[in-house]
Amino acid sequence: MNDQVRAFRALLESLDRVGAENAISQALTAMTPIQVIDQIVVPALEEIGRAWEAGEVALSQVYMSGRICEALVEAVLPPSDPDRKHQPRSAIVTLSDFHMMGKRIVYSHMRASGFELFDYGRMDVDELVERVLADKIRVLMISVLMLPSALKVAEVCRRFKEAGVVVRVIVGGAPFLFDDKLWREVGADAMGRNAAEAVALVGGWMQEMEA
Amino acid sequence: MSMTPMQRTLAALGHREPDRVPLFLLLTEHGARELGLSIEAYFSRAENVIEGQLRLHRKYRTDCLYAFYYAAIEVEAWGGSTLFIENGPPLCAGPVIRSPAQIDSLQPPAIAGAAGLGRVLDTIRGLKARVGDTVPIVGVAISPFSLPVMQMGFDRYLDLIFDQPARFERLMQANIEFTVEWANAQLAAGATAICYFDPVSSTTSIPRELYLSTGMDVARRVLPRIKGPTATHMASGRVMPILGDIADTGTAIVGVSALEDLAELKAAAHGRVALLGNLNGIEMRRWSAEQAEFAVRRAIAKAGRGGGFLLGENHGEVPYLVPDEVLLAISAAAERWGRYPLDWIEAWQKDNP
Numbered sequence: 001m002n003d004q005v006r007a008f009r010a011l012l013e014s015l016d017r018v019g020a021e022n023a024i025s026q027a028l029t030a031m032t033p034i035q036v037i038d039q040i041v042v043p044a045l046e047e048i049g050r051a052w053e054a055g056e057v058a059l060s061q062v063y064m065s066g067r068i069c070e071a072l073v074e075a076v077l078p079p080s081d082p083d084r085k086h087q088p089r090s091a092i093v094t095l096s097d098f099h100m101m102g103k104r105i106v107y108s109h110m111r112a113s114g115f116e117l118f119d120y121g122r123m124d125v126d127e128l129v130e131r132v133l134a135d136k137i138r139v140l141m142i143s144v145l146m147l148p149s150a151l152k153v154a155e156v157c158r159r160f161k162e163a164g165v166v167v168r169v170i171v172g173g174a175p176f177l178f179d180d181k182l183w184r185e186v187g188a189d190a191m192g193r194n195a196a197e198a199v200a201l202v203g204g205w206m207q208e209m210e211a
Numbered sequence: 212m213s214m215t216p217m218q219r220t221l222a223a224l225g226h227r228e229p230d231r232v233p234l235f236l237l238l239t240e241h242g243a244r245e246l247g248l249s250i251e252a253y254f255s256r257a258e259n260v261i262e263g264q265l266r267l268h269r270k271y272r273t274d275c276l277y278a279f280y281y282a283a284i285e286v287e288a289w290g291g292s293t294l295f296i297e298n299g300p301p302l303c304a305g306p307v308i309r310s311p312a313q314i315d316s317l318q319p320p321a322i323a324g325a326a327g328l329g330r331v332l333d334t335i336r337g338l339k340a341r342v343g344d345t346v347p348i349v350g351v352a353i354s355p356f357s358l359p360v361m362q363m364g365f366d367r368y369l370d371l372i373f374d375q376p377a378r379f380e381r382l383m384q385a386n387i388e389f390t391v392e393w394a395n396a397q398l399a400a401g402a403t404a405i406c407y408f409d410p411v412s413s414t415t416s417i418p419r420e421l422y423l424s425t426g427m428d429v430a431r432r433v434l435p436r437i438k439g440p441t442a443t444h445m446a447s448g449r450v451m452p453i454l455g456d457i458a459d460t461g462t463a464i465v466g467v468s469a470l471e472d473l474a475e476l477k478a479a480a481h482g483r484v485a486l487l488g489n490l491n492g493i494e495m496r497r498w499s500a501e502q503a504e505f506a507v508r509r510a511i512a513k514a515g516r517g518g519g520f521l522l523g524e525n526h527g528e529v530p531y532l533v534p535d536e537v538l539l540a541i542s543a544a545a546e547r548w549g550r551y552p553l554d555w556i557e558a559w560q561k562d563n564p
């Protein structure tokens with residue numbers, strides 16, 4: 001990790017919004033916005049995500065870091081900016097649960113990393129499958145907190161197969177963290193242990209799908 | 212000579228070795244299955260839960276009765292509503308505090324006026340009438356610091372903590388009055404101890420420095436006013452960096468997560484608090500009998516010696532989707548391998564490092 005990333009990460013973890021803004025303005029004198037995102041913002045968020053999983057950083061810090069970065073990126077790279085990453089049509093949803101926080105964090109990390117995606121809010125299986133088909137979504141991110149909701153992902157994946165559409169499904173949330181075999185059991189294509197992993201996975205798929 | 216569940220539990224909490232490791236399999240919705248009822252119907256009458264708890268206690272030879280219904284029942288008292296699902300825990304259907312300004316005039320509801328809480332109290336009274344002092348009856352209170360996640364949503368609550376400290380304090384004041392009353396009402400009805408659920412204080416949720424000035428401060432204002440022993444439960448969130456701080460709040464037991472090493476936790480607890488845990492309730496759904504036995508032995512090997520340990524799962528409630536066969540296997544393994552002096556441990560640990 002280079003010094004710039006380390007310093008930026010420290011500002012985020014101490015929730016120093018102003019310091020983070022200054023660091024980004026400083027970096028922008030020497031780099032393009034997309035470089036700043038890829039070389040400073042994303043690596044810092046990745047580090048924070050890994051540290052959360054290791055129990056070294058708390059969720060409140062992950063959440064606030066995502067929010068600070070989302071706002072920063074919004075300012076330097078407006079949604080319509082042509083430099084926003086070319087990407088497969090993506091969406092994120094909280095399945096069945098009323099627990100929106102996991103989705104909120106992943107959404108802001110994705111946007112802070114330069115991605116655009118639909119936010120479907122909270123949906124049940126029927127409505128979700130309908131929307132994904134109508135919107136021609138190719139990457140679907142599903143967040144859950146409850147075990148019964150996690151098991152409903154199986155139904156979602158089955159319905160995509162039946163409809164003959166290829167949608168890559170990436171899942172995350174507490175049940176998947178506690179049972180690392182669960183994502184395969186429900187037929188997802190991948191699971192992310194934290195929001196930064198979601199960014200890395202979609203980034204990887206993006207290159208694959210473009211190729 | 213065999214002990215009653217109460218004697219066994221008290222010995223363990225006194226950091227002495229009882230006849231066997233107490234089994235605190237905290238079961239809730241499984242009672243509905245025993246009675247052949249839907250979860251919603253089951254929780255609609257105290258008689259059901261009394262009967263369900265007694266049956267579960269006999270069937271799985273547990274050392275406690277659990278008067279917990281579901282977390283959202285407390286928010287019902289604040290005007291919230293609950294959504295029942297077929298195969299899992301009832302959930303809080305939406306926030307009751309929709310804008311932070313509402314906090315300024317927020318009044319804690321009276322326990323007596325809340326139908327759901329009344330059912331819980333009736334359940335405790337009914338259980339107490341049946342078991343007297345032979346089996347511990349565990350009541351539950353969500354901590355004033357964790358309750359707002361259901362009252363207003365997790366993200367808006369974090370925003371409140373960081374951006375509006377005065378309103379946050381005002382909310383804590385209202386919640387503290389409610390929690391103290393609610394815990395004491397359960398003790399008065401016959402509960403032996405109160406499980407104080409406080410996962411927002413876990414280092415999974417907030418860093419230690421913030422805990423010291425928020426969750427811990429709240430616990431210190433609440434626990435001394437609760438007229439009975441408490442167990443602090445992080446609902447499978449992590450505690451390692453704050454275990455000593457939690458002990459400083461005066462709690463007797465800490466519920467610990469499968470995400471942390473039980474032997475390390477036991478060493479860190481240092482005889483100051485007993486540990487409850489840490490079987491993985493989510494994974495448990497697909498355990499074979501052998502896997503269940505292995506998990507039980509591993510937990511006992513890591514934390515059983517010298518008492519100070521209650522065997523249970525790590526969240527404070529076994530998920531409804533965990534099959535009865537797995538619970539029977541856990542119960543059998545606890546019975547077989549939990550007998551003190553646990554002289555199988557050294558040999559077993561050589562083969563299972």
Ligand code: B12
Nearest residue numbers: 102143147172173174192195198281282300302303410447
């Ligand atoms: C804090 C907490 C509570 C608090 C607040 C809960 C809330 N949010 O409403 C309180 C005390 C109120 C509570 C109550 C309950 N809880 Co609770 N609680 C927790 C705890 C400790 C943290 C949950 C949380 O909000 N985390 C914050 C979110 C943001 O974290 P996260 O979902 O893991 O998200 C991160 C990653 O997973 C990832 N991620 C998330 N989504 C996605 C999506 C994608 C695509 C990717 C790539 C990544 C990703 O990124 C995020 C950030 O890094 C967990 C256990 C744990 N260790 O996680 C149990 C847990 C969620 N609770 C659970 C349960 C059952 C309940 C209750 C239903 C209990 C009951 N019977 O009443 C109630 C429900 C309350 C309600 N809302 O109605 C279970 C759910 C699983 C199950 N058994 O079905 C858990 C998992 C505990 C367990 N081990 O079993 N709980």
